[in-house]
Amino acid sequence: MNDKKLLTRVRTYATSANLGPGFDCAGIALNIYNECAVYSNGSKNNRISLQGKNVQGIAEDDSNLIFKTIRKVLEEKYGAIYEKYEKPVEIICNINVPVERGLGSSSTAVVAGLLIANEIYDLNLSNTELLNIGLDIEPHPDNIAPCIAGGLVISYKTKSGNYSFEKIKIKKNFKVLLMIPGFKVNTCEARKLIPELVPKKDAISNIANFAMLINCLKEGNIENAFNFIQDQMHQPFRKDIYADSFNLVEELNDCYKIPAAISGSGPTVLAFIPNNKLTVFMSGHLDGLKNKYQNFQFKLTTVRNEGSYCFL
């Protein structure tokens, strides 16, 4: 243990993808994070130890996504001979982001790997370069991009075939309520439920709704957003794998006029509570909802506006 030297620490944030109609392109960073301390390691092997209550299902060996991502970064940089450059590290990871609940847990690991590699190998890769390397590990940008950049991010494919993203300036006059059920959803399995072809009218509905939702968030008009957080492209097809979450989304939108959507591929429900409705909602309605949805943990948080980062 004596030759252990702290190389860097990294904080990577939970994210909620899709935001209803922004299927596979939108995501928002939340103020819940995992933190890793990265030490130089005298031995020849990477080591990782996990702390926190959300660690179940995370690999505690060299197959951990953080190590896989660090290797992928080195491979991108140095090609086939990248192993020559690899320095084994010991990582102590404090996990707060729930796993397989639709809150971008695996993106926190991918982005941790990207940022650690960029930092300890002094690579100076841009956020867009990091995103595109990360996509080789996890092929969907809607969690990775906001995890890297913070805030509300829209990702898009450029004409060159790479992905890029833009952080959208929004008003922050709301809190984020997460309703996290006690069961997991596997993202790969959830993706299989969505057909490859979309009826034109459903695509048009999502195009209009997502632009209107962005308009509401930019204008700070959260009160109207429940009209536009409607989705026709993923939530209806996955209804059966998260029936309670789906009902909760509908109840929040239709009865409480609180904009709500399935977070990522679920099962967590994300809701935007405008600040001026917060007291009434939390004191007047929350107990009723908790009582009705007993399997859910309710957690109030905010948008994380800055990106994930390394520090010492």
Added chain:
Amino acid sequence: MNDKKLLTRVRTYATSANLGPGFDCAGIALNIYNECAVYSNGSKNNRISLQGKNVQGIAEDDSNLIFKTIRKVLEEKYGAIYEKYEKPVEIICNINVPVERGLGSSSTAVVAGLLIANEIYDLNLSNTELLNIGLDIEPHPDNIAPCIAGGLVISYKTKSGNYSFEKIKIKKNFKVLLMIPGFKVNTCEARKLIPELVPKKDAISNIANFAMLINCLKEGNIENAFNFIQDQMHQPFRKDIYADSFNLVEELNDCYKIPAAISGSGPTVLAFIPNNKLTVFMSGHLDGLKNKYQNFQFKLTTVRNEGSYCFL
């Protein structure tokens, strides 16, 4: 002629629908208008006379869209016995909006009918009610809604099945360049070219691009908009019916970095020229484009921010 009394005048504006990725939901009003003077008419029949050079193909009898729309409004209001309430009118119409060029010519007629009926029968219908009646005549809201409201408008279907719309606040730091070719495109025929099912990735591309385009227009960041005015849902399928227009769109976006799209179902090309690039573009590039695209008429205009209206 002695018993002719001027009842109202109405100005209805050209509109450009789709704006690239905002297929079938977005439209913007332009400062080009048709103007009708509406007179009481002693005879038992409606009469219309058309002035201007763009009148070819417009019905000059009772089957004119304006009369059809007036009757539809009355039918909505009074049901089957609406004919009892109908007062024949004589309309003198000055036509400036090109016909069947993708500039919302038929919407100018539908909205003229809506506004005339609302005015001369004193019906006090809201803009949303007018839109939904108009949709019975012309089933797509993306021209009618901005023609009614002015500005950039997104239309959407509500849970009740009706349409509603919202006017999006944007910065006006650009001019609109229309490039209008010498041939017509029939909207109904053009619609048939678009498949009913959309590959998921194309829908996602339009969702992301349209939200990004709206973000650019709200931020006044027209310079970046050429990246996001890309469409995968209609323009590629209609490429063959307006090959030159399609090439012009690509040339403007790719070579000049000027955001451009097919206006509605074409063949007109719409481009947003940022004010700070206007002089360079108009003096440096326009002649070259005019020379290359000799079949096109180039017309510089602006966004019309107020809706169509009646006046005396």
